[in-house]
Amino acid sequence: MTQTALRVLIVDDEAPARTRLRDLLGDIAAEHPNRVVGFAANGIEALRLLEQEPADVVLADIRMPVMDGVELARHVGHLPEPPAVIFTTAYDQYAVEAFELAALDYLLKPVRAQRLADALARARARQPTPDAVLAGLAPGTRQHFGVNERGRILLVPVADVLFLRAELKYVTARSAEREFLLDESLVQLEQEFSTRFLRIHRNCLVARAAVIGVERAGEQEGEPHWDILLRGLPERLPVSRRQWPVVKQALGI
Amino acid sequence: MKSIKQKPGHALLRGALPDFRNLGVLLRVLLLVNVLAVGTVVLRVDDPAAWPLALMVMAGRVELPLFLAVLLLFLAQPRLARLAPRIAAGVVWLVVLAVIAVSYPLVREGEPGALWRWLAWGTAATGACLAYFDYRSRRFSPALTEARLMALTARIRPHFLFNCLNGVLGVIRSDPRRAERALEELADLFRTLMRENRDLVPLGAELDLCERYVDLESLRLGERLSVRWELEHCPRDALVPPLMLQPLIENAVYHGVEPASGAGEILVSIARRGGEVRIKVDNPIDDVERHHAGNRMALDNIRERLVLFFDLEASLETDTSGGRYRVLIRLPYRRKTA
Numbered sequence: 001m002t003q004t005a006l007r008v009l010i011v012d013d014e015a016p017a018r019t020r021l022r023d024l025l026g027d028i029a030a031e032h033p034n035r036v037v038g039f040a041a042n043g044i045e046a047l048r049l050l051e052q053e054p055a056d057v058v059l060a061d062i063r064m065p066v067m068d069g070v071e072l073a074r075h076v077g078h079l080p081e082p083p084a085v086i087f088t089t090a091y092d093q094y095a096v097e098a099f100e101l102a103a104l105d106y107l108l109k110p111v112r113a114q115r116l117a118d119a120l121a122r123a124r125a126r127q128p129t130p131d132a133v134l135a136g137l138a139p140g141t142r143q144h145f146g147v148n149e150r151g152r153i154l155l156v157p158v159a160d161v162l163f164l165r166a167e168l169k170y171v172t173a174r175s176a177e178r179e180f181l182l183d184e185s186l187v188q189l190e191q192e193f194s195t196r197f198l199r200i201h202r203n204c205l206v207a208r209a210a211v212i213g214v215e216r217a218g219e220q221e222g223e224p225h226w227d228i229l230l231r232g233l234p235e236r237l238p239v240s241r242r243q244w245p246v247v248k249q250a251l252g253i
Numbered sequence: 254m255k256s257i258k259q260k261p262g263h264a265l266l267r268g269a270l271p272d273f274r275n276l277g278v279l280l281r282v283l284l285l286v287n288v289l290a291v292g293t294v295v296l297r298v299d300d301p302a303a304w305p306l307a308l309m310v311m312a313g314r315v316e317l318p319l320f321l322a323v324l325l326l327f328l329a330q331p332r333l334a335r336l337a338p339r340i341a342a343g344v345v346w347l348v349v350l351a352v353i354a355v356s357y358p359l360v361r362e363g364e365p366g367a368l369w370r371w372l373a374w375g376t377a378a379t380g381a382c383l384a385y386f387d388y389r390s391r392r393f394s395p396a397l398t399e400a401r402l403m404a405l406t407a408r409i410r411p412h413f414l415f416n417c418l419n420g421v422l423g424v425i426r427s428d429p430r431r432a433e434r435a436l437e438e439l440a441d442l443f444r445t446l447m448r449e450n451r452d453l454v455p456l457g458a459e460l461d462l463c464e465r466y467v468d469l470e471s472l473r474l475g476e477r478l479s480v481r482w483e484l485e486h487c488p489r490d491a492l493v494p495p496l497m498l499q500p501l502i503e504n505a506v507y508h509g510v511e512p513a514s515g516a517g518e519i520l521v522s523i524a525r526r527g528g529e530v531r532i533k534v535d536n537p538i539d540d541v542e543r544h545h546a547g548n549r550m551a552l553d554n555i556r557e558r559l560v561l562f563f564d565l566e567a568s569l570e571t572d573t574s575g576g577r578y579r580v581l582i583r584l585p586y587r588r589k590t591a
Contacts, residue, residue, distance in 0.1 A: 013511075014416070014473040016423025023426055042514070065514045065539070090415035109419040 005033040006120055009055040011046040011072065012088065013064040017109065021059055021088075021116075028117045043067025047075055047153055055083045057123045059107075062089045070095075070138045075146040077131055078153050078183070084123040095137070102133045131184075135192050142192065145173055147180045156180055158196065162210045162230050163237060164189055166203040176232040198250050200228055201240040211251060214239070270333065270341045271386040273326040277564030278386070282323060285385060286378050290315045293374070314360050318375070322352045331590075342383055349379045410503060413470075420473035435472050438465045446496070453562060455589070456523070456530070457489030459498045463521075466499050470506055478510050483522035491530045492587045494558045500551045501534040501580055509536030509578065525586055532582040538573065552580065559584065 008025060012018045018039050025034050037053045040046035042064045050058075058076060060069035067075075073085040087106040089095055099106045105119050105126070135142075144155040160175040166186040173180045182189075190197065190205055197205040210230045217227045217236065226244060227236035239247050271278040290311050298307045325348050326333070333341045353375045357368050417439060425432040445462055471478050480502070502519065510517040520535040552571065559567040559582070567584035 014420065014423075015475055016420040016473050017416075018423070019427065020419060020423035023423075063511070065512050090419055091411040109415055110422050111419075 005035045007037045007055040008034050009038050009058045011040045012061040013041050024113050024116050027113050032117050032120050043072030046072055058083050058085045060085055062087050062095050071142050074134045075153055078146045078148045082128045084126045086119050098137045163206040200243050200247050270338050273330045275564050276566050282382055285382050286319050289378050317360055318352045318356045322349050346379050349375045438469045441465055453492035454495045456491045456493050463499050463502050477516050480519045486524040488525040490588050494562050504551055505536035512539040528586050530584050530586050535579045538578045
C-alpha cells in the first residue's frame with residue numbers, strides 16, 4: 001500500500017517545540033509517510049506560508065503571540081483547500097475541556113510518537129471543523145477578520161474596524177481606509193464581539209471605542225432619528241428607534 | 254505540642270508570645286489596652302456627661318505605664334524570644350506590674366491606697382493582650398500551613414513544567430549538553446520547590462534560584478526573554494519569604510514575554526533603603542484585559558505570606574501604566590542573627 005506523503009506545517013512559537021515535532025515526524029515517516037513543508041512561529045506566519053505552500057495538516061500550538069492556534073484554524077478555513085488542524089498544547093485545562101466537547105483533535109506536549117501517528121491517520125479522513133465551533137472555543141479573542149481576496153487571505157485587525165453592516169448576502173466591514181466583505185453573519189459577529197461592537201440598527205454594528213457622539217437628524221424628512229458619529233469617518237450611521245434605548249444606555253448618554 | 258517538632262524559626266510559629274518589635278504587634282497592644290480603658294470608664298461611670306472627664310483621667314493613668322511597658326518589652330524582645338512561652342508571659346506580666354508600681358507615684362492624684370487595684374487592672378489588661386495574641390497565632394498557624402500548600406501548588410505551574418520538558422526533548426538530539434544543563438537546573442528548582450519552605454531565606458539564595466529559572470526558560474523562549482538585573486544596592490543577606498521572587502518572574506514571563514511577538518525585557522531591581530528592602534519586578538504587558546486571574550492568585554499568595562512573616566511592616570503593590578506592569582514589594586531589612 002502506498003500513500004502519498006502527508007504535507008505537514010509546524011506552527012509553534014518555541015523553537016525546541018518545533019524541532020521536537022520535526023524529529024518525531026521523521027521517526028514515524030516509515031509507517032506514516034509525511035513531509036514537513038515549513039515552520040512558523042505564529043498564526044500569521046503560518047497563513048503566509050500556506051498561501052505559498054499548501055499543506056494537508058497543520059500542527060498548531062494553541063498559545064502563541066500575534067495570532068493563536070484557534071484563530072489560525074478559523075482563517076485556515078477560508079483557504080481553497082483547507083488543511084486539517086491538529087492543536088498542540090503543553091497545559092491548558094480549559095482549552096482541553098473545550099476541545100473534548102467540540103471533538104477536535106489535540107496533542108499534549110511533550111507529544112508521543114504514537115499519538116502523533118494516530119492523529120495524522122485520523123487527519124486524512126477528517127472533515128473541516130465548522131467555524132461556529134471554533135468561534136465558541138475562544139469567544140472574543142479573534143484579533144483579525146479574514147477576507148478572501150483572489151486566493152489570498154487578507155487579515156484585517158478587528159481593532160481597525162469601525163463598523164459592520166449587513167448587505168444582502170455579505171457583511172461589510174469598514175475601516176478608516178477601506179471596505180471589506182466578510183463571509184460571516186452579523187448575528188454571529190455580534191455574539192462573538194459583544195463587548196467590542198454595539199448594535200445600533202437591524203443591519204449595523206459599530207465599534208464602541210470609535211463612537212465620538214450622536215446627532216439629531218431627519219427632522220425635515222419627517223423621520224426624526226439619531227445618527228452615530230464615528231472617529232475618522234464622514235459617514236453617519238442612523239440608529240433605529242428600536243435600538244435607541246439600548247444605545248443610549250450603552251453609551252451612557 | 255505541635256510546635257515542639259518545628260525548628261526554631263519564625264516567632265509566629267513558635268508559641269503564644271508576640272514579637273514586640275513588630276510594628277503591627279505594638280499598634281495592636283496600644284489599641285487593645287486603650288479600648289479596655291475606655292470600656293472600664295463606660296462601665297464605671299453612669300452619667301454619659303461625665304465620660305469625657307473620666308476618660309481624660311483614665312488616659313492620664315494608663316498611657317504613661319503603657320508606653321513604658323511597651324518600650325521595655327521592645328528592648329527586651331531578643332531575650333524574651335529565647336525563653337519558653339510560659340516563662341516569657343510571666344516575665345511580661347512582671348514587667349507590667351513593675352512599671353505600674355514605679356509610675357504609680359507619678360500618676361496617682363493624691364489618692365493613696367489604690368495601687369493594688371491598678372496592679373489588678375494591669376494584670377487583666379496583660380492577660381487580655383496575651384490571650385489575644387495567643388488566639389491570633391493559633392488561628393493563623395493552620396492558615397500558614399495552608400498558605401504553604403497553596404504556595405507549593407501554585408508554584409509548580411503545570412504550563413511551565415510541561416513546556417520545559419518539551420523544550421528539553423526538543424534540544425536533546427541536537428544539543429545534548431544544553432539538555433543536560435536544563436535538567437540539572439530543573440532538578441535544583443524542584444528541590445527548592447519541594448523543600449519545606451517554612452523559614453525565611455537569604456535573598457541571595459532566592460536570586461540564585463531565579464537565575465536558574467530564567468536560564469531554563471531561555472531554553473525555549475530564546476532571544477525573546479531577557480532579564481535586566483539591577484542589584485548594585487541589593488542586600489544579599491536580607492531575609493525574605495522563600496519563593497517570593499521566582500513566582501513574580503514566572504508571572505512576568507507568562508504574562509509579559511510569552512504573549513508578546515517581539516523581545517520583552519523584564520527588569521528586576523532590588524535595593525536597600527535604610528531599614529527597608531525594596532523589590533521591583535517590571536515587565537511589559539501585551540494586553541491588559543487578558544492579564545487574568547492566574548496572576549492575581551500568585552500575588553495574593555505572596556501577599557499573604559508577607560503578612561504572616563512581617564505583619565504590617567511589609568507591603569505589596571502593583572501598578573499598570575505605559576504598557577508595563579510593576580510589582581513593588583517593601584519589607585523590613587532583617588539579617589540572620591547568628
